[in-house]
Amino acid sequence: MGERLRGKVAFITGAGMGIGREAAVLFAQEGARVVVADIDGRAATETVARVEAGRGEALAVTGDVAIEADVERMIAEGTRRFDRLDVLYNNAGVLWKDRDRSVLETDGPWWDRVIAINLKSAFWVTKYGIPPLRRAGGGSIIMTGSVSALVGFTRAQDAYTVAKGALISLTKSLAIQFARDRIRCNIIHPGIVDTPLQAPYLTNDLRREFQAGIPLGRIAHPREIATVALFLAGDDSSFMTGAELVVDGGFTAG
Numbered sequence: 001m002g003e004r005l006r007g008k009v010a011f012i013t014g015a016g017m018g019i020g021r022e023a024a025v026l027f028a029q030e031g032a033r034v035v036v037a038d039i040d041g042r043a044a045t046e047t048v049a050r051v052e053a054g055r056g057e058a059l060a061v062t063g064d065v066a067i068e069a070d071v072e073r074m075i076a077e078g079t080r081r082f083d084r085l086d087v088l089y090n091n092a093g094v095l096w097k098d099r100d101r102s103v104l105e106t107d108g109p110w111w112d113r114v115i116a117i118n119l120k121s122a123f124w125v126t127k128y129g130i131p132p133l134r135r136a137g138g139g140s141i142i143m144t145g146s147v148s149a150l151v152g153f154t155r156a157q158d159a160y161t162v163a164k165g166a167l168i169s170l171t172k173s174l175a176i177q178f179a180r181d182r183i184r185c186n187i188i189h190p191g192i193v194d195t196p197l198q199a200p201y202l203t204n205d206l207r208r209e210f211q212a213g214i215p216l217g218r219i220a221h222p223r224e225i226a227t228v229a230l231f232l233a234g235d236d237s238s239f240m241t242g243a244e245l246v247v248d249g250g251f252t253a254g
C-alpha cells in the first residue's frame with residue numbers, strides 16, 4: 001500500500017467501470033477511503049469488492065449524477081460513512097455516438113440528456129461537495145474533459161464536445177473562487193482510452209485508424225488516466241490549480 005492519499009476520502013462518480021474503477025482501486029491502494037458513485041449499483045458493488053480485495057475501504061452509492069437529489073444523497077451517504085471529504089473526482093460521462101452527432105442530426109432531448117450527465121453533473125457534485133471540502137480545510141476537485149473539447153472532428157458528437165468544453169471554464173472559475181479555501185480544481189483531457197465507453201465503437205478498423213493518429217501508437221489503458229488523477233488528488237500537485245492536463249499519447253500535439 002502507498003501513502004499518497006493516506007487519511008483522505010475521495011468521492012468518484014462513474015467509478016463502477018472504466019477509468020473511474022481504476023481510480024477507485026488506485027486511490028485506495030494509496031490509502032484513500034473511496035465513495036464509489038455510479039448509476040449501475042452492481043458495477044459499483046463490484047468496484048468496492050476489488051478495493052476490498054486489495055485491503056482498501058470503499059462504499060458503493062447508487063444514483064444518477066444528472067439528478068440533484070441523487071447527488072446530494074450520495075455525497076451525504078459518503079460523508080456519513082467516512083466523516084469527511086477531500087477529493088471530488090467528476091468522472092462519470094457518456095458517449096452516445098448513435099444519438100449525439102452533429103447539431104444537424106441530434107434530437108433536442110438527447111442533447112439535453114448528454115449535457116445533463118456530462119456537464120450538469122459537475123454542477124451538482126461541486127454544489128454539494130464543496131461544503132464538506134471546506135469543512136475538511138481544503139481539497140482537490142478533478143474534472144474530466146476530453147480531447148474532443150480541444151479539436152474538432154468530422155464525425156461529431158456535438159453535445160459531448162460542448163459539455164467537455166464548458167467543464168474547462170468551470171474548472172478555471174472554481175479554481176479562482178476557492179483557492180483561498182485551499183481547494184484546487186484541475187481538469188484531465190483523456191485521449192482514446194480502452195474502456196466500456198469506447199467498446200461499442202472500437203471495431204478493428206477504427207482501432208487501427210485511431211492508433212495510426214496517435215504518436216505513441218496505441219490507445220490508453222484506463223490506469224494511465226487514473227495515475228494522473230491520483231497525482232491531482234494528492235499533495236504532489238499542491239501548487240496546481242486551474243490547469244488542464246492532456247493525456248492523449250501525443251494526439252493533439254501533432
Ligand SMILES: NC(=O)c1ccc[n+]([C@@H]2O[C@H](COP(=O)([O-])OP(=O)(O)OC[C@H]3O[C@@H](n4cnc5c(N)ncnc54)[C@H](O)[C@@H]3O)[C@@H](O)[C@H]2O)c1
Nearest residue numbers: 014016017018019039064065092093146192193195196197
Ligand atoms: N474512454 C475514453 O476514450 C474517454 C476519452 C475522453 C474522455 N473520457 C471521459 O472519461 C470519463 C470516464 O469514461 P470511461 O471511458 O471510463 O467510461 P465508462 O463508460 O467505461 O464508465 C463510465 C461509468 O459512468 C457510469 N455512469 C454513466 N452515466 C451515469 C450517470 N448518469 N450517473 C452515474 N453514473 C453514470 C457508468 O455506469 C460507468 O460505470 C467520462 O467522463 C468520459 O467522457 C473517456
